[in-house]
Amino acid sequence: MNPSRHRQRRSVLFVPASSEKAIAKLPSLACDAVVFDLEDAVAPEAKEAARERLRAWFAARPKDGPELVIRVNPLDSEWGTEDLLAARACAPDAVLLPKVDTPRDIHDFDDALDKTDAPADLKLWVMIETPKAMLNVGALAELGRDAAARLDCFVAGTNDLAKETGVLATPDRRYLTPWLMQMVLAARAGGLTVLDGVSNDFRDLDAFARECAEGAAMGFDGKTLIHPGQIEPARAAFSPSAEAVAEAQAIRAAFALPANAGRGVISIGGRMVERLHLAQAERLLARAGRL
Numbered sequence: 001m002n003p004s005r006h007r008q009r010r011s012v013l014f015v016p017a018s019s020e021k022a023i024a025k026l027p028s029l030a031c032d033a034v035v036f037d038l039e040d041a042v043a044p045e046a047k048e049a050a051r052e053r054l055r056a057w058f059a060a061r062p063k064d065g066p067e068l069v070i071r072v073n074p075l076d077s078e079w080g081t082e083d084l085l086a087a088r089a090c091a092p093d094a095v096l097l098p099k100v101d102t103p104r105d106i107h108d109f110d111d112a113l114d115k116t117d118a119p120a121d122l123k124l125w126v127m128i129e130t131p132k133a134m135l136n137v138g139a140l141a142e143l144g145r146d147a148a149a150r151l152d153c154f155v156a157g158t159n160d161l162a163k164e165t166g167v168l169a170t171p172d173r174r175y176l177t178p179w180l181m182q183m184v185l186a187a188r189a190g191g192l193t194v195l196d197g198v199s200n201d202f203r204d205l206d207a208f209a210r211e212c213a214e215g216a217a218m219g220f221d222g223k224t225l226i227h228p229g230q231i232e233p234a235r236a237a238f239s240p241s242a243e244a245v246a247e248a249q250a251i252r253a254a255f256a257l258p259a260n261a262g263r264g265v266i267s268i269g270g271r272m273v274e275r276l277h278l279a280q281a282e283r284l285l286a287r288a289g290r291l
C-alpha cells in the first residue's frame with residue numbers, strides 16, 4: 001500500500017493562491033493538508049501572479065507541516081499547461097485535478113506529468129464534480145488499485161455538481177447524498193482516500209459541525225474546508241471518538257481472553273461480535289494511535 005494513503009486528511013483547507021494574506025496565515029493553522037488553489041478561487045487576471053507566489057512560497061517551504069497540494073486548472077484550459085509547470089516546479093505532495101470526466105483525463109494528466117519528469121511519488125488527487133465523473137466514478141477509482149499509481153484521493157466538488165446538474169444544494173444535502181455515497185463506495189473499491197465537499201456557509205459552525213458528523217458517518221476520511229474556523233470542528237469529527245476507542249479496546253480485550261482464543265464469534269454486552277469486528281477495531285485503534 002502506498003504510504004501516503006495512511007496520512008490523516010481530516011481537515012483539508014483550500015487557500016486561494018492569489019491571497020497573500022491567507023497564505024501568510026498558514027503557519028498558525030493546524031490543518032492536516034493545504035490545497036493551494038489556482039482554479040476557481042483565482043480570477044483569470046490573477047493566475048500568473050498566483051503561480052509566482054506559489055513558486056516563492058514553496059522555495060522556502062517549511063520542513064514539517066501539513067501535506068501540501070496544488071489545485072491546477074484543467075489541462076485543456078488556457079491556464080492548464082502553465083499551472084502544471086508551476087506545480088512541477090513547486091514539488092508539492094500532490095496535484096489536485098478539477099473537472100475530470102473520464103479515466104482518459106487522468107491518463108492524459110499522468111502522461112503530462114511524466115513528460116515533466118515528475119517524481120513517481122508526486123500524487124494525484126481528483127475532483128469528482130461533473131455528471132460524467134459521477135457516472136464514471138467506479139472506473140476512475142479503479143485507476144487507484146495499482147500500487148504504483150499516482151491517483152490517491154477523491155475530493156467531492158459539491159458546488160460544481162449542483163451547478164452542472166441543477167440539483168438544489170439544501171442544508172441537509174438530501175439530493176446530493178446518493179452521489180456522495182457512491183463516491184465513498186468507489187473510493188473504497190479503489191483503495192483511495194475520499195474527502196467530503198466544502199461547506200460555503202463558513203460562519204455557521206453549528207451547522208458545519210453537523211455536516212462534518214454526517215460526512216464521517218457516511219465514510220469520508222475528512223472534509224475540504226474554506227475557512228480557518230472550520231479546521232477544529234473537522235478535526236474533531238473525523239478523529240475516532242473516546243467512545244469508539246473504548247469499544248474497540250473492549251473488543252480487543254475480549255478476543256485476547258484464553259476462553260475466546262478459538263472462537264470466531266462472541267457476545268459483548270448483548271451484541272454479536274465477530275473477528276471482522278476485531279479487524280475493524282484494530283484498524284480504528286491503529287488510526288487513533290497515529291493521531
Ligand SMILES: CC(C)(COP(=O)(O)OP(=O)(O)OC[C@H]1O[C@@H](n2cnc3c(N)ncnc32)[C@H](O)[C@@H]1OP(=O)(O)O)[C@@H](O)C(=O)NCCC(=O)NCCSC(=O)C[C@H](O)C(=O)O
Pocket residue numbers: 013014015016021022023025026037040041127129156157158159160161197198202225226227228
Ligand atoms: C470565504 C473567504 C473569502 C472569507 O474570507 P474573509 O472574509 O477574509 O474571512 P475572515 O475575515 O473571517 O478571515 C479571518 C482570517 O482568516 C484568514 N483566512 C480566511 N480564509 C482563509 C483560508 N482559506 N486560508 C487561510 N487563511 C484564511 C483571513 O485572511 C483572515 O486573516 P487575518 O485577518 O490575518 O486574521 C475566504 O475564507 C476564502 O477565500 N476561502 C477560500 C476560498 C477558496 O479557496 N475557494 C475555492 C475552493 S472551494 C471549491 O472550489 C469547491 C469545489 O471545487 C466545488 O465545486 O464544490
Ligand SMILES: [Mg+2]
Pocket residue numbers: 040098127129157159160
Ligand atoms: Mg469545483
